[in-house]
Amino acid sequence: MTVIHPVPALSPIAEIWREFDRRFAETDAERLTMPWRSLDERGIAPRDLRCGYREGDTFVVERGGFYQSAGLWTNHSPAFHLGTEPVPGPDGRDHPRRPTKPEGIFYDRFDRDAGGRVSFEVLEIDRHLGLFHKWQNDPRVAHFWEEDKSEAELAEYLAIRIANPSVLPVVSSFDGDPTGYLEFYWGQEDRLGAYYDAHPWDRGWHGLIGERKHLGRKKTSAWIRSLNHYLFLDCPLTEKIVGEPRADNVKLLSYTEPMGYRKVREFDFPHKRAALMHCDRDVFFRKVRF
Incomplete structure (x- = not known):
């Protein structure tokens, strides 16, 4: 008997990340926007998206910032240790x-x-x-x-x-x-x-x-x-x-x-x-x- 495992539902944040990823690929745009209210409707704090900023009533995402900060591709926490004492190399x-x-x-x-x-x-x-x-x-x-x-x-x-x-x-x-x-x-x-x-x-x-x-x-x-x-x-x-x-x-x-x-x-x-x-x-x- 074949067991079918359900595909896990995406979180609201991951859904938005995927949407921006798709739109960047389809449009080749350097900058994309989303109405600010659409984040409120989904209960998402913009800071949790890590990849954009507010401009009036709009949430703005720039291509370079998105691909450097959205959490779609790796589950490994960023590797940087500020203030760590140097060790001999x-x-x-x-x-x-x-x-x-x-x-x-x-x-x-x-x-x-x-x-x-x-x-x-x-x-x-x-x-x-x-x-x-x-x-x-x-x-x-x-x-x-x-x-x-x-x-x-x-x-x-x-x-x-x-x-x-x-x-x-x-x-x-x-x-x-x-x-x-x-x-x-x-x-x-x-x-x-x-x-x-x-x-x-x-x-x-x-x-x-x-x-x-x-x-x-x-x-x-x-x-x-x-x-x-x-x-x-x-x-x-x-x-x-x-x-x-x-x-x-x-x-x-x-x-x-x-x-x-x-x-x-x-x-x-x-x-x-x-x-x-x-x-x-x-x-x-x-x-x-x-």
Whole structure:
């Protein structure tokens, strides 16, 4: 016998968030309005929406503010600890104490351009090691990552990152199908922090799409759009996302410019020639459409 579980009803606040999300997508407007009285009728305090302001008898929502503050996409509380004492970082670069990492699936968004849901889940070695091993031993991935090793070696690789408070290992999925691997990191603690003027709240990422069926411009763009979105949502103090892909990874670099990235310069790591990439918060939310 098939058991049908009812779909949970949306809260009044989530209904309004979804309405604005739909209207922004359909109109490409930079600014949307709603009669102030409609909030009163639903018993909603505007401050609880977190994404707009009053202008006369109208509630105003601006595109950039909405996608930086509405609570539709992540269940992880924003990660910022004001006033926290600095702790010693690598190479003498002090940094704030980093917040607790999320658990389980912590980001989920329907990408209209790709026509599917992008989600991020915290990697668990017991559940995901086989996938990670398969992806790293794909010659296409190994060419850039150089981690085509045994499961035991890769388990150690992941355990080190899981134990590091400045790194979050992630499995990304498309419509619930595991697609690839991401590492989110705080720029000041990463090896990259020594190669540029790193600020305490800079975030960065390494990533690979392991499943060939999920390659292609639309899905890869959805993947980059979503990871940028999450990193800016996660910490309101993050003004810049950084990266250091191989300078000869032409395909990846071609995807980053439409997502608000700019190539600052090339430089030499001990193991590769890298391109220093920056994505500024204001540019991302001004340029990128959801």
